[in-house]
Amino acid sequence: MASRTFLRDLRGRGFTLLELLVSIGVIAILLGILIPTLREVRLIAKERTVLAHQRQVHAELQRYTTDRRGWYPYYGVPGTALAPIEYTPRLDNPQGIGGFDPDGTYWGQPLAWWWKLILDGYDGALARNGPEVDPEWDVPARPYDAAARDLMMFGAFATPWFFEHGRTPEVRNHQPMPEHAVAFPGAKGLLIRWNTVRKGEFNKLKHFVHFVDGHGEQRSFDTMLPGVDLPSVIWEAPVLTTENGVLGRDI
Template identity: 35%
Template sequence: MVIGILGVILAITIPSIRGAKSTADRAALAAHQQQVFRALHQYTADHRDDFPYWGVPGTHFAHLEHRGHTVTANHWEQFYFWGAYLEINGYNGRISAIAGAGIMRDDENVIYPTGVAEHNTHTFRSIHELTRTAHATPEFFTTGGAQNVAQHAGQRISVVAFPAHKGVLIQFVGALLPEHTDPRRWRPPITFADGHAETPRLGAMLPGATTPAGGLTPVHFTERGLLGRDTR
């Protein structure tokens, strides 16, 4: 009898606990990604409407300087710069850690222009995907097959619009997952949390996810639109 009662109680309370955690996770993710989005727009205000773009290094779309150093055509240097910009301008790594998007604590090493601490790698993965997916020509999102982002010229931030209230998730395959030995799995699919998608080679749509468990890392939160990537 007691066991039966406990079973009923658990059946009622466990879903409630999971639901509360899900809500908290979504709120943390939204807070983190909105912070990155605000920092992105502040960056463009400070840099003549230029977007910190990984795909076209060294072009007039990438006027990047930091402490007197001009960013070179090295692909990696640009998103190191963007990471340093986030950190210098108050990026809150504690929220990032809660959201599962990486750990970059306050006043912890500025990671420009070389060297990335191990605990920052997930933050940089997110930064990289943010710049790669948010700032490319429409062909990058509509052409099938693998894409070389360097072939797509960048756009000014003022012509890039983001879809509304969607968390974008990257399903990465790394050393923690057994499939990491299969080279076919290395290109990460990207999906929107509500199931919509536009980027190449997505495969099956993933359901909405509230935590990065199982290899899901939040990439960025978006502002408006329906299909995942619009220009105005």
């Protein structure tokens, strides 16, 4: 009888205001811990899918290179500042941005190498999309941006001497470079994709890099060797303007 009375009293008592506030406080603390953790887990998962996509881009580029006995896609005129290529989408949409006209400049190649693959029957479009890219970004109703998301090393388009510190870059050194000329395949970046999954200081973000030997990883600029300063081309960026070009290394 006493036990029944106790249970009946317990059912009828309910929660006190203090108990309710304590419960709410505990739940708030747990949410404060879990929400940032879940957000970080989602970011990491997204970054891994981007890196996996870049692996596909590298594989297609490698297929192209292998079919051409180790030569990277190249459409420049050696020894000049010209890189003529017929970029049909740009011609069809003259109001577009980032397009490449038939008489394009030489350094458009690290951005438009994907189109050279398409012209030769390969899936170069992989370099322009990915898990982090808005699928509506280049629909006909919007300006057309032709740049690849995976930028290719500038060293593929000029001799090693073009990228020497203290040397004035010379147009005569604009030449195609083959894969077998790379001195350190495991330390020379081939493709780099900016990390747009996260927000933060650009040089501190871990960007997506695939190296000549085929392995990929995320690297921030401060964990890679700086590139050389080429004012007419781009700022000092690892992978892109590596010192000594294909003879240099980024890590």
